Amino acid sequence: MFFKIAFKTLGIFSCQILLFFSSINGKETDEFPVILTANTLSPLMERELRGCFDFFWNEWNDNPSSPTYGMTNGDYVGLKKYSPLAIENQGFYFTAIIIGVERGWITLDEGEKRILITLKTLRSLKRIKGFWYHFIDQETGKRGWKDSNNIELSNASAGTMLLGALAASEYFGGEIKKITIELYEEMDWKWFTNPVTKHPYLA
Template sequence: MNKEEILELEMKGSFDFFWKEANTDENSPGYGLVRDGNGEKDEHRASIASVGFGLSAIVVGVDKGWITKDEGHKRALGTLKTFWHNAEHLNGFYYHFLNLETAEKFEAFYDCASIIDTALLVNGAITVAEYFGGEVYEYMDKIYHRIDWTKYYDEERNLYYMGYTEEKGGFGQWDMYAEQLMQYILGVASPTHAVPAKIYKGFDRELRTYKDFEFYATRHNPLFVHQYSHAWYDFENVVDEDGINWFDNSVSASRAQKQYAIDHQDNYPSYGENTWGFTACDGPNGYHAHGAPAYDIDNKPLKNDYGTIAPTAALGSIVFTPDDSLNVLENFYNNIPELWSEYGFLDSFNAEDNDLWVAKRVIGIDKGATLLMAANYQSGLIWKLYMQNKYVKNATEKLNWVKTSK
């Protein structure tokens, strides 16, 4: 089986997660919600980020012929109706985790609505709205209009808050480059509660260096921060006012992770030229935002990798490092059979001390990053739909992002 055929298997498995792990009871208040993962603790816990990726996955499924357009339309419309009518929210922002059956916030985890997870949800809503149009578009529009982005805007610091409650107000800040570029796109383009375009200038751009690679990143540097916004917005030929191309930045960050794995393979048998990818995932000691190369507050090397590799890290970078990512795909499929499941690759593995540990589940956001990036690698499917949206076009203009040709 060649690499492209293996990729197709992984994409189908990823799609199946979103299709099969959703609430399919049309009479349930939580119809269309998608589990955070397929582990025991995920039975009643839905993730709105999973739903965002899952909505876009519907488009991939129809495009591939895995489901009919009528089936996709029904699931997409029903899901958006759930969020408009039933899902618990605060100022239009939804809670990271919801009860799969009731669509109420999952009290065990979060007491504040999530700006980043709401943004992921809206990205998925925009994708299906552009694909199906009609009533699906109308519900996306109503959901987007209701979100009050100003509630998450710290005007004094010119930053987004990370959390908000009616009792506390805003707290925490998105103060460095991470996965939040989508928040600037959606926030400045809001037709009802827009934040000023200058917010994009508010976060720190901390330049990291590893060997020959330079890139902006968070200190702990899990690879997902370089991928999530890119799953929808096509940054490849776009530069901002400072000349930054975020696509090129993700290329450098991805290549740096591969080089880091090569450089440290004597310490961890998991690592190597075709075995790399550090990101937030399950590990032997629980869930952790693994990242490499990582840095402390003084921009000096910091250890944040412990032998755990997640397939979604390299596969989520397939648009940035296609050959390298496909080599990882082939290696994992052919040489680690324990990593394969009904939904494609399991979340992660660790071979420290030559004792193979493999995650027991898949996680929605990880399957989503893999699926959407693979679809963009193959045809630009999700990029084309998202970039044609009028709000996204408006945001590009307001942020003074300029399209270039390479």
């Protein structure tokens, strides 16, 4: 039941974030036609859905020698500002890939390869009690905002990323599931919980 609720919540939240991210570039395009099928939502929503997918798919770091290889960008793309990589965006990226496979925009193998690359990079980044910093510098792979000491260790961002990874692990299985479970089991949620109130801290 927990996973069903979590996946539904992530799906709604992901759609909201995807809609926002797809609009910040201020770029209108008719590069992809809408093909009407029995599953078509509407021409507008089909274009929006495809644009959201393309945003995450195209903004990934494709440099194998980079410490953030495979991670996708998002927060300041198109605004010509320094853009650290947000951990939660990786979770949205994972769910976007699932949608891309289901709608035939990419193959199953292409989606699996991308997610594996990203998960392996996430596994290599510095964590404390299994949690990542909210923002990661895309050039160094270290604490974001050019190695600022003011970036928090984030259970909210890490949790959002994990929900996307868990969805991918159920969809793809195999090594994706193995790495996801490994990352999940290394996260000490009790450490992020107030021992008096029993409520989780939020960061």
